[in-house]
Amino acid sequence: MALVSYPQHLVHPDWLHDHLQDDTVVVVDCRFSLQAPEQGRQNYEAGHIPGAHYLALNQDLSGPVAIHGGRHPLPDLEAVSKRFESLGITSDPPTYVVAYDDSRFAFASRLWWLLRYLGHDAVAVLDGGLQGWQARGYGLSTEVPQPASGRFSPRLQADWLVDIDYVRQRQGQRETLLIDSRSPARYRGEQEPIDPVAGSIPGSVNYFWQAVSDGQGQMRSQRHLQAHWASLRDADEVIVYCGSGVTACVNLLSQAIAGEPMHKLYLGGWSDWCSYLVTPPSASA
Numbered sequence: 001m002a003l004v005s006y007p008q009h010l011v012h013p014d015w016l017h018d019h020l021q022d023d024t025v026v027v028v029d030c031r032f033s034l035q036a037p038e039q040g041r042q043n044y045e046a047g048h049i050p051g052a053h054y055l056a057l058n059q060d061l062s063g064p065v066a067i068h069g070g071r072h073p074l075p076d077l078e079a080v081s082k083r084f085e086s087l088g089i090t091s092d093p094p095t096y097v098v099a100y101d102d103s104r105f106a107f108a109s110r111l112w113w114l115l116r117y118l119g120h121d122a123v124a125v126l127d128g129g130l131q132g133w134q135a136r137g138y139g140l141s142t143e144v145p146q147p148a149s150g151r152f153s154p155r156l157q158a159d160w161l162v163d164i165d166y167v168r169q170r171q172g173q174r175e176t177l178l179i180d181s182r183s184p185a186r187y188r189g190e191q192e193p194i195d196p197v198a199g200s201i202p203g204s205v206n207y208f209w210q211a212v213s214d215g216q217g218q219m220r221s222q223r224h225l226q227a228h229w230a231s232l233r234d235a236d237e238v239i240v241y242c243g244s245g246v247t248a249c250v251n252l253l254s255q256a257i258a259g260e261p262m263h264k265l266y267l268g269g270w271s272d273w274c275s276y277l278v279t280p281p282s283a284s285a
Contacts, residue, residue: 007124009257010125011127014136017136027053032056032106069268070267077118099112105250109125162264180204182208187204195270229260238263239263241266244269245268
């Protein structure tokens with residue numbers, strides 16, 4: 001089957017079940033818990049979609065944490081490229097990657113965004129996640145696939161990513177829409193379970209990342225998402241952030257499904273922004 005006929009951005013469990021044996025398809029389990037970092041791997045080992053590999057947010061999809069830069073900075077380019085190759089992901093001809101989790105796309109969308117940022121557009125997420133897979137009556141496996149051999153050649157989409165300096169320059173400008181993807185309570189500063197300071201970036205508007213899916217972890221319809229993101233049409237520039245560049249990717253995924261271009265990601269998010277409130281640059285030098 002030609003790659004162009006593969007689903008874009010979102011895959012139904014039935015489609016994945018019918019294509020598990022395709023040589024050009026690689027399935028990646030991205031389950032993770034911010035509160036218990038080892039839980040995702042443990043859950044994977046207890047049972048996963050047959051043939052799926054595992055990538056962890058902290059170890060594989062993020063780099064070392066520093067004073068500034070956020071809780072989940074980008075991984076080292078060479079290291080993540082080799083990790084992708086060990087899963088059998090190849091750039092040319094492109095391997096079709098299907099990512100899934102059990103958290104309403106929270107972690108699978110990070111892999112979706114990261115691969116596309118590195119120039120690999122042949123990637124989608126599983127609609128409904130692992131729950132959707134099991135709801136269709138499909139089974140799990142405890143067999144861990146052997147390392148594979150791919151040829152991954154990254155091609156950075158540099159203009160998709162912005163840092164705190166860029167956000168500071170653009171915040172408050174009428175033509176720029178700055179989107180905070182966290183829960184309304186965190187956006188309003190009423191609670192902050194992770195970062196040392198509560199609040200949000202001045203001038204941002206709140207679009208909670210969970211609003212784009214239903215309680216079963218299925219993505220809302222394209223028509224619903226187009227209405228949800230209607231305000232984007234009035235902005236010349238859109239910047240999306242969350243706590244640390246993870247759930248913001250769910251909003252970016254839903255925007256892509258709605259037909260939007262890839263908008264900018266402030267990867268460091270609130271964890272980076274508030275780090276300068278706690279430790280100003282002069283104090284961290």
